[in-house]
Amino acid sequence: xxxxxxxxGYLDEQFCQVEDLQDEASPNFVxxxxxxxxxxxxxxxxxxxxxxxxxxxxxxxxxxYMQQLKGSCCSIGASRMKNECMSxxxxxxxxxxxxxxxxxxxxxxxxxxxxxxxxxxxxLLRQAGPAGxxxxxxx
Amino acid sequence: MxxxxxxxxxxxxxxxxxxxxxxxxxLAVLKRMLLECRYDATTxxxxxxxxxxxxxxxxxxxxxxxxxxxxxxxxxxLLELVGLEMDLPVIMMSADSRTDIVMxxxxxxxxxxxxxxxxxxxxxxxxxxxxxxxxxxxxxxEYSGSLDDTDRTRPTNNDNEYASSGNxxxxxxxxxxxxxxxxxxxxxxxxxxxxxxxxxxPRVVWSVELHQQFVNAVNHxxxxxxxxxxxxxxxxxxxxxxxxxxxxLQKFRLYLKRIAQHHAGIVNPFxxxxxxxxxxxxxxxDLQALAASGQIPPQxxxxxxxxxxxxxxxxxxxxxxxxxxxxxxxxxxxxPHGEREIAFGQPIYKCQGNAYAAFPQSSPTAGxxxxxxxxxNNKLGMADSTGTLGSMSNSQNSNIVLHELQQKPDAMxxxxxxxxDVKPSGIVMPSQSLNTFSASEGLSxxxxxxxxxxxxSSFLAAMPPSMKHEPxxxxxxxxxxxxxxIDLVNQASTSQPLINTHGGNIPALVNRxxxxxxxxxxxxxxxxxxxxxxxxxxxxxxxxxxxxxxxTENSDSLSHSYGYIGGSAPMDSGLLISxxxxxxxxxxxxxxxxTGSWPPLQNVDNYGNNIGLSHLGSSSSSFQSSNVALGKLPxxxxxxxxxxVGKDVKASWIVSRVITGNNFSRSMNxxxxxxxxxxFFLL
Numbered sequence: 001x002x003x004x005x006x007x008x009g010y011l012d013e014q015f016c017q018v019e020d021l022q023d024e025a026s027p028n029f030v031x032x033x034x035x036x037x038x039x040x041x042x043x044x045x046x047x048x049x050x051x052x053x054x055x056x057x058x059x060x061x062x063x064x065y066m067q068q069l070k071g072s073c074c075s076i077g078a079s080r081m082k083n084e085c086m087s088x089x090x091x092x093x094x095x096x097x098x099x100x101x102x103x104x105x106x107x108x109x110x111x112x113x114x115x116x117x118x119x120x121x122x123x124l125l126r127q128a129g130p131a132g133x134x135x136x137x138x139x
Numbered sequence: 140m141x142x143x144x145x146x147x148x149x150x151x152x153x154x155x156x157x158x159x160x161x162x163x164x165x166l167a168v169l170k171r172m173l174l175e176c177r178y179d180a181t182t183x184x185x186x187x188x189x190x191x192x193x194x195x196x197x198x199x200x201x202x203x204x205x206x207x208x209x210x211x212x213x214x215x216x217l218l219e220l221v222g223l224e225m226d227l228p229v230i231m232m233s234a235d236s237r238t239d240i241v242m243x244x245x246x247x248x249x250x251x252x253x254x255x256x257x258x259x260x261x262x263x264x265x266x267x268x269x270x271x272x273x274x275x276x277x278x279x280x281e282y283s284g285s286l287d288d289t290d291r292t293r294p295t296n297n298d299n300e301y302a303s304s305g306n307x308x309x310x311x312x313x314x315x316x317x318x319x320x321x322x323x324x325x326x327x328x329x330x331x332x333x334x335x336x337x338x339x340x341p342r343v344v345w346s347v348e349l350h351q352q353f354v355n356a357v358n359h360x361x362x363x364x365x366x367x368x369x370x371x372x373x374x375x376x377x378x379x380x381x382x383x384x385x386x387x388l389q390k391f392r393l394y395l396k397r398i399a400q401h402h403a404g405i406v407n408p409f410x411x412x413x414x415x416x417x418x419x420x421x422x423x424x425d426l427q428a429l430a431a432s433g434q435i436p437p438q439x440x441x442x443x444x445x446x447x448x449x450x451x452x453x454x455x456x457x458x459x460x461x462x463x464x465x466x467x468x469x470x471x472x473x474x475p476h477g478e479r480e481i482a483f484g485q486p487i488y489k490c491q492g493n494a495y496a497a498f499p500q501s502s503p504t505a506g507x508x509x510x511x512x513x514x515x516n517n518k519l520g521m522a523d524s525t526g527t528l529g530s531m532s533n534s535q536n537s538n539i540v541l542h543e544l545q546q547k548p549d550a551m552x553x554x555x556x557x558x559x560d561v562k563p564s565g566i567v568m569p570s571q572s573l574n575t576f577s578a579s580e581g582l583s584x585x586x587x588x589x590x591x592x593x594x595x596s597s598f599l600a601a602m603p604p605s606m607k608h609e610p611x612x613x614x615x616x617x618x619x620x621x622x623x624x625i626d627l628v629n630q631a632s633t634s635q636p637l638i639n640t641h642g643g644n645i646p647a648l649v650n651r652x653x654x655x656x657x658x659x660x661x662x663x664x665x666x667x668x669x670x671x672x673x674x675x676x677x678x679x680x681x682x683x684x685x686x687x688x689x690x691t692e693n694s695d696s697l698s699h700s701y702g703y704i705g706g707s708a709p710m711d712s713g714l715l716i717s718x719x720x721x722x723x724x725x726x727x728x729x730x731x732x733x734t735g736s737w738p739p740l741q742n743v744d745n746y747g748n749n750i751g752l753s754h755l756g757s758s759s760s761s762f763q764s765s766n767v768a769l770g771k772l773p774x775x776x777x778x779x780x781x782x783x784v785g786k787d788v789k790a791s792w793i794v795s796r797v798i799t800g801n802n803f804s805r806s807m808n809x810x811x812x813x814x815x816x817x818x819f820f821l822l
Contacts, residue, residue, distance in 0.1 A: 017258060
């Protein structure tokens, strides 16, 4: 499954780095970080959503928020989501409100999809046994 | 954990890293990575909290990694502050890889810039920044020769050493700060022991004198064209290496930039005219105050100011005059800039002569750093704006200041500086104000925080009464004074890298051309510039200065004054001020008129320096205030008046010059000088 996640571009090499950090000392590190990510990104996304409504055409503000979200995505290797964040920022740079709205919807979608996939992933890992990061190539 | 000082190629296990980022995901990942590298990692999601942690425990960390975009504080700002205050290597990081942002990071002094996501390999390499910095410090020390030998605890020695060589190691110029920091948590590093701190490496101590020479050289070449090699040649200081100059120049540039930026806030109308003389002294003091504004407790400033101002021509203790000066300083307190803006501005200049006295050497009349900002940034009162001030009074002030400084080795300086928290930007030099400062402002002595080695009561005494008023500030160089001041600060703060150079506190203050230091707009900072001014002319900036010369050299004055002040002893950052010796201020005061004319240094910019070097002339009052501020500064603990003390000779010279400056302009100079000094120390 992990492979598919990578192949489909949901995750990138950074995720591997994060996984590498997991060891006996912190056996659930990856899951912890991912959980943290989703929690924080949820918050950031609602900030953006509010900003999109409350501050129309305030590209700077939108961009700043999205910058934060993008940073988060980078840190765990959420590649597709990061790309959508970047396109959102591009739209901001162009002053394209429509483009921003569309991008943001995509970001939200990617966020939801990723969350789902990672949840399944972790479930599989747990099923695979306490060995840790062993990934069973389950499709 | 192995101390971070594991240089020499060993993988620094246990190196203490502080990570600052508002993104919890990133923090978690980074922390884990750092632990994998076997570093000792601490995370912090708020920049303000991180700063507090750092301030409380300077030696607790070896390197900082900070995000650029944070909600409570800009990452670059944190970078500057850390650089100034703690001189720790800071690595910036961000998902933003735009070249201009990366460039900004470099300009602010970041050791490195990582693009998120940060990989393990990159983190594994960060230890080199720590090691490199240490090596550079050591190397500099070596070059400066014999710096190291002094033992850490050689407080007084420094003064002497400084007096002579300008760079002797006694302590550590900001380079050694780091090391010293470790050693001595308090800033007294400047003088005592700097050299010995941790590594016995000779460090170049950028004493007031030396700094002034540096500033002069830079002014001469032009800030844009100033290259270390040429500066080194111009300075012609034996034992100084190109590397020393290069790093100092970098800091100076950053400082100037900062000042220019911060200047805006500081412009406080310097009180004025009147005790121009005082102002001068105050100026120096103010600087400190200003510088210290951030940190230096008003008391210290006041003390400094007192010292500066209070010292009536000869003795630092200018009681009569100082009062005003002190008062100014005290008053200045009002301008509390928050941190950097040196509140000195206003009160300081009150010095009409007594203000300084008000600054208690011990008691921060003004409340510490009275907003030096009182120094009217530009107004420095330099009444004559050109030279008048500076020349006479400045010299006096500067002398006085210097004396004071000398007297108070480390204590004042170091203390002040240290406390100055001089944020680079905040460097007292209200550069902007400098403009008005019109050279003549001469270093509003007040401004020279450095100058005020609070303790230096004797300092003043040393100065011949006549000198007193010389506006040391040598108004002419508003810009330079800043530089000078800045340097002073640096010196003083040996322990702290800060201030001046660090982070470029010295915004282009070096106005080369005009008095006003920062053409950049530092007008308020005027006073800041002055420090140099003061010294230049007459301040005994080192050996070359002749008393009385102060005034005119506007551009030089900065450097001179600076040098002067610091000459003797690296003024511990803020030491001058901290010393709170009223005497210092008193000097400035001596010329009653001095301070008045001197535009209130007020503009003490972050650095507590009164940016507005409150014109000497009018600034007398302001001067005082600046002094006060200065005086206050020192409390910080650094207490080392390190810088000045050493240079008794010079200082006295300057001081005397300052004192003599009866003229309005003179007072301005003095004040300005002082301001500068202070400034320096603050730095």
